[in-house]
Amino acid sequence: MQEVMPVTGVFSLLWLLIALPLVGAAILLLGGRKLNKWGVYLGVFTVLVDAVIAVAMLIAMMGNSAQERTFSQNQFSWMFAGNFKVDMAFQIDQLSMVFVLLITIVGALIHVYSLGYMSHDPDKRKFFGYLNLFVAAMLLLILANNYLLLYVGWEGVGLASYLLISFWQIKPSAAAAGKKAFIINRVGDVGLSLAIMVMFVTFGSVGFQEVFGSAGQASEGTLTAIGLLLLLAACGKSAQFPLQAWLLDAMEGPTPVSALIHAATMVTAGVYLIARSHAIFDIATTAATAVVIVGVVTMFMGAVIGSAKDDIKKSLAGSTMSQIGYMVLAAGLGPIGYVFAIFHLLTHGVFKAGLFLGAGSVMHGMNDNVNMRRYGALRTAMFVTYATFIIGTLSIMGIPPFSGFWSKDSIIHAAFESNTLVGVLTIIAAAITGFYMTRMAAMTFYGKARWEDDVHPHESPKVMTIPLIILAVGSTFLGMGLLFWGNIETWLEPVVGLKKEEIAIPEALLMAITLVLVLAGAAYGWIQYARREVPAIAPRGSWLTRAARQDLHGDDINDILVVQPAFWVSRFLVWFDGSWIDGLVNGSAAFFGGLSGRLRRYQTGFIRSYALSMVGGAVLVVLALVLVRLS
Amino acid sequence: MTGYELNVGEAIVFWVCAVLSVLGAIGLITSRKAVHSALWMALTMINLAILYIANNAPFLGMVQVIVYTGAVMMLFLFVLMVVGVDSSDSLIETIKGQRFLAVVLGLLLIVILVWGLGSSLSGLPSVGLDAANRVDGGNVQSIAHLIFTDYLLVFEVTSALLITAAMGAMVLAHREHWLPKPTQAELSVARFKGDDHPGNRPSPGIYARHNAVDTPALLPDGTPTEASIPGALRSRADVQPVEIEDGRANEEGDSQ
Amino acid sequence: MNPSNYVILSALLFGIGTLGVLVRRNAIVVFMSVELMLNAANLAFVAFARMNGNLDGQVVAFFVMVVAAAEVVVGLAIIVQIFRSRRSASIDEPNLLKY
Numbered sequence: 001m002q003e004v005m006p007v008t009g010v011f012s013l014l015w016l017l018i019a020l021p022l023v024g025a026a027i028l029l030l031g032g033r034k035l036n037k038w039g040v041y042l043g044v045f046t047v048l049v050d051a052v053i054a055v056a057m058l059i060a061m062m063g064n065s066a067q068e069r070t071f072s073q074n075q076f077s078w079m080f081a082g083n084f085k086v087d088m089a090f091q092i093d094q095l096s097m098v099f100v101l102l103i104t105i106v107g108a109l110i111h112v113y114s115l116g117y118m119s120h121d122p123d124k125r126k127f128f129g130y131l132n133l134f135v136a137a138m139l140l141l142i143l144a145n146n147y148l149l150l151y152v153g154w155e156g157v158g159l160a161s162y163l164l165i166s167f168w169q170i171k172p173s174a175a176a177a178g179k180k181a182f183i184i185n186r187v188g189d190v191g192l193s194l195a196i197m198v199m200f201v202t203f204g205s206v207g208f209q210e211v212f213g214s215a216g217q218a219s220e221g222t223l224t225a226i227g228l229l230l231l232l233a234a235c236g237k238s239a240q241f242p243l244q245a246w247l248l249d250a251m252e253g254p255t256p257v258s259a260l261i262h263a264a265t266m267v268t269a270g271v272y273l274i275a276r277s278h279a280i281f282d283i284a285t286t287a288a289t290a291v292v293i294v295g296v297v298t299m300f301m302g303a304v305i306g307s308a309k310d311d312i313k314k315s316l317a318g319s320t321m322s323q324i325g326y327m328v329l330a331a332g333l334g335p336i337g338y339v340f341a342i343f344h345l346l347t348h349g350v351f352k353a354g355l356f357l358g359a360g361s362v363m364h365g366m367n368d369n370v371n372m373r374r375y376g377a378l379r380t381a382m383f384v385t386y387a388t389f390i391i392g393t394l395s396i397m398g399i400p401p402f403s404g405f406w407s408k409d410s411i412i413h414a415a416f417e418s419n420t421l422v423g424v425l426t427i428i429a430a431a432i433t434g435f436y437m438t439r440m441a442a443m444t445f446y447g448k449a450r451w452e453d454d455v456h457p458h459e460s461p462k463v464m465t466i467p468l469i470i471l472a473v474g475s476t477f478l479g480m481g482l483l484f485w486g487n488i489e490t491w492l493e494p495v496v497g498l499k500k501e502e503i504a505i506p507e508a509l510l511m512a513i514t515l516v517l518v519l520a521g522a523a524y525g526w527i528q529y530a531r532r533e534v535p536a537i538a539p540r541g542s543w544l545t546r547a548a549r550q551d552l553h554g555d556d557i558n559d560i561l562v563v564q565p566a567f568w569v570s571r572f573l574v575w576f577d578g579s580w581i582d583g584l585v586n587g588s589a590a591f592f593g594g595l596s597g598r599l600r601r602y603q604t605g606f607i608r609s610y611a612l613s614m615v616g617g618a619v620l621v622v623l624a625l626v627l628v629r630l631s
Numbered sequence: 632m633t634g635y636e637l638n639v640g641e642a643i644v645f646w647v648c649a650v651l652s653v654l655g656a657i658g659l660i661t662s663r664k665a666v667h668s669a670l671w672m673a674l675t676m677i678n679l680a681i682l683y684i685a686n687n688a689p690f691l692g693m694v695q696v697i698v699y700t701g702a703v704m705m706l707f708l709f710v711l712m713v714v715g716v717d718s719s720d721s722l723i724e725t726i727k728g729q730r731f732l733a734v735v736l737g738l739l740l741i742v743i744l745v746w747g748l749g750s751s752l753s754g755l756p757s758v759g760l761d762a763a764n765r766v767d768g769g770n771v772q773s774i775a776h777l778i779f780t781d782y783l784l785v786f787e788v789t790s791a792l793l794i795t796a797a798m799g800a801m802v803l804a805h806r807e808h809w810l811p812k813p814t815q816a817e818l819s820v821a822r823f824k825g826d827d828h829p830g831n832r833p834s835p836g837i838y839a840r841h842n843a844v845d846t847p848a849l850l851p852d853g854t855p856t857e858a859s860i861p862g863a864l865r866s867r868a869d870v871q872p873v874e875i876e877d878g879r880a881n882e883e884g885d886s887q
Numbered sequence: 888m889n890p891s892n893y894v895i896l897s898a899l900l901f902g903i904g905t906l907g908v909l910v911r912r913n914a915i916v917v918f919m920s921v922e923l924m925l926n927a928a929n930l931a932f933v934a935f936a937r938m939n940g941n942l943d944g945q946v947v948a949f950f951v952m953v954v955a956a957a958e959v960v961v962g963l964a965i966i967v968q969i970f971r972s973r974r975s976a977s978i979d980e981p982n983l984l985k986y
Contacts, residue, residue, distance in 0.1 A: 605985030626747035660907035710963045714976045733909035741902030752891035758940025796957035803964035
């Protein structure tokens with residue numbers, strides 16, 4: 001465990017990282033529509049300042065020795081009840097540092113991009129307000145030093161995601177998508193809250209220091225339970241199987257949202273959670289195995305779905321699902337994989353954001369049409385977009401020397417170190433990645449033009465292309481930079497631990513095999529989609545294609561397992577309430593009504609009837625007296 | 632020793648009077664005509680008076696005859712006359728189940744009371760009133776002693792009750808005059824203006840065939856006139872028929 | 888001759904009076920049945936006075952007679968009044984308190 005030091009120097013601005021975008025969000029959301037003119041610049045400004053501070057912190061942290069890179073800043077004591085104490089305290093160490101950099105820098109670029117993308121939207125100040133809210137919540141999640149504060153940030157990003165997905169709430173599909181995302185996220189959140197409860201019961205505290213310090217003393221069963229619950233939470237947030245259904249629908253939101261939240265940052269919160277809780281997963285190896293299985297399944301699911309979608313954003317979403325599957329898989333491998341999971345997370349954040357922003361640029365030029373079957377031959381019409389998109393594609397496929405190659409191959413290597421089968425599966429998935437990315441690029445930029453009549457493709461304005469260029473540069477050099485110039489392995493090792501093992505195949509041979517398979521996949525995609533005619537109407541396709549178009553029936557499974565039973569339960573409850581409870585209430589009222597109706601017949605009005613009842617009563621009284629007296 | 636005298640005379644008196652009073656009671660409740668019920672009741676009252684006397688309560692017995700049988704029963708009969716001497720109840724019971732339940736409950740009441748009283752009072756000593764009557768020199772004096780000393784308040788309250796009852800009766804039986812009482816002159820004018828004949832009404836007994844109040848008298852031409860019957864009976868159509876002599880009445884003026 | 892015979896006779900008369908109240912429809916006859924019940928009670932009082940040896944029972948019976956007389960006066964006046972307006976002496980007539 002590292003020694004936690006109080007903040008000094010630039011690190012005392014730790015709270016400002018969260019406060020700035022939070023204040024920006026408050027101003028923008030409460031200010032009203034008149035802020036549309038200059039409010040958007042305020043939104044960009046807050047995140048830019050955060051990025052600057054983050055870089056300054058990085059420089060300061062690099063100056064310290066490896067053991068002295070954890071700083072903690074306590075704002076105030078949030079709650080204390082008996083032995084339970086939770087502080088509003090932030091902590092930054094090497095792991096949080098890289099995340100903060102990713103969020104602020106990529107976030108700032110996307111904010112700038114949104115200036116152009118959302119320039120015609122009448123509610124753009126609300127958009128920037130929500131974006132700022134998201135950045136604040138995500139930073140809170142990353143910088144929390146206890147699980148409860150992390151949960152606050154966790155919920156906050158869920159909320160911001162919901163607000164942003166259903167930003168164009170007038171569209172019923174967008175509203176439904178937002179609801180779906182929130183509800184599925186909620187299932188994961190239950191996992192996290194239960195994990196926190198178990199932690200409190202077991203360790204008496206939910207702070208990172210305390211939990212990780214005493215992890216060795218808890219029983220393996222308890223730790224496995226906590227691990228599985230944390231895995232459930234990660235599945236919800238990172239769109240892993242079985243909670244993956246919301247990611248594809250989340251593409252209803254504006255493209256900058258998809259780039260920031262659903263590619264670069266929010267969906268990686270699950271990986272962060274697993275990496276941060278490595279102390280638990282190191283001991284509860286069953287839970288770690290479950291993590292690996294989930295990662296493998298999702299890796300394939302995402303790849304297959306992404307290969308069949310005609311909507312460019314949905315195809316990229318499938319790709320995101322698959323790549324996060326890689327990260328989750330790597331995180332589940334234990335100390336051999338944590339570092340590489342984070343490595344791939346960083347590179348993926350950059351190139352996926354670039355790919356999404358590029359897709360947004362294409363949509364912008366094609367009248368917001370997302371159907372790739374209506375694209376084609378766009379490389380001359382939008383050259384900068386084309387170039388940056390191709391760089392992103394090469395990076396994600398894992399072609400050297402782009403960044404994706406380094407990070408993805410590290411994961412493949414780590415997979416082989418752990419389990420040969422898992423390693424083989426990762427290589428196969430890499431081949432499929434090659435296929436679907438080439439398909440996407442070919443359908444969009446190559447081949448014949450299949451545009452609709454009123455479409456005039458044009459390049460996007462500079463405010464949108466400059467971030468694309470910056471991200472493309474990152475996609476090219478980040479991998480090499482993180483591996484050779486600033487060694488990410490030694491950077492992160494003090495936090496998550498690192499183990500290296502030997503594998504049967506030499507590393508260079510492994511890389512070669514991977515590359516060959518990827519290029520084979522890419523070639524197949526090229527032949528299918530660049531050489532052959534791409535039909536404007538999607539052909540029927542094989543059973544796998546049809547299933548993949550339906551998200552591998554994920555929605556149908558959710559419907560059968562969850563939605564229909566929920567409807568059944570509520571219908572049952574409505575019936576129960578209507579016939580039993582209402583019946584009980586109405587029945588007792590009717591009973592008394594009927595009883596009074598019967599009883600009132602006794603009021604005949606005849607004196608003699610009354611006299612009769614009086615005599616009857618008298619007889620009873622006399623009888624009672626006589627019996628009592630005589631007994 | 633039970634403490635009472637084995638008195639044959641009293642036993643005979645008791646059994647005779649008891650049977651007669653029960654008979655009277657049963658007659659009261661089962662007579663069709665109301666007047667018959669009143670007469671049966673009088674029978675019961677007299678017998679009860681005899682029983683009082685047999686129980687060493689001579690004063691009470693006399694009061695029973697004077698007040699109850701005399702005043703109260705006469706009052707009943709007068710009211711019966713106003714209400715309708717001939718009125719009789721139909722035997723059909725209109726309220727469902729009333730008769731059956733009444734008989735059942737009544738018999739039950741009798742049985743329980745008799746059983747209870749009988750079993751609790753049997754073997755109880757009877758002291759007799761000789762000593763009590765001798766205290767002040769006689770039954771009347773002793774009762775007077777009690778009334779005017781121990782029960783004085785009751786006496787006073789009862790007298791207030793009597794006054795109230797009398798006033799109540801006056802109020803209830805009073806007919807309010809809404810118009811000023813017509814004077815002699817007004818009555819005379821009305822009589823001559825009206826279509827009834829202005830002379831005196833023929834009084835009953837004049838040209839009458841019968842000396843009962845409810846039999847109409849005959850006019851000079853031999854037709855019966857309803858005007859000779861008091862209003863109360865006339866309004867009730869409680870009028871006896873009269874045979875009309877065919878042709879003229881007797882011109883010799885025979886008033887018989 | 889057991890003095891308690893008088894009490895049993897009184898109970899019997901009381902029961903018969905009750906029957907009369909319940910069965911007869913003519914108001915006056917009902918009233919007379921009530922008087923019968925009162926008389927039965929008087930008989931019981933007198934019998935008990937004899938059994939107990941003091942005259943309190945007779946005094947009570949005396950007062951009962953007084954009250955009964957007053958009650959008869961008022962009750963009959965009411966019956967006459969009702970008869971004047973309704974022309975009927977049946978106690979089933981005034982049944983306006985029915986449901």
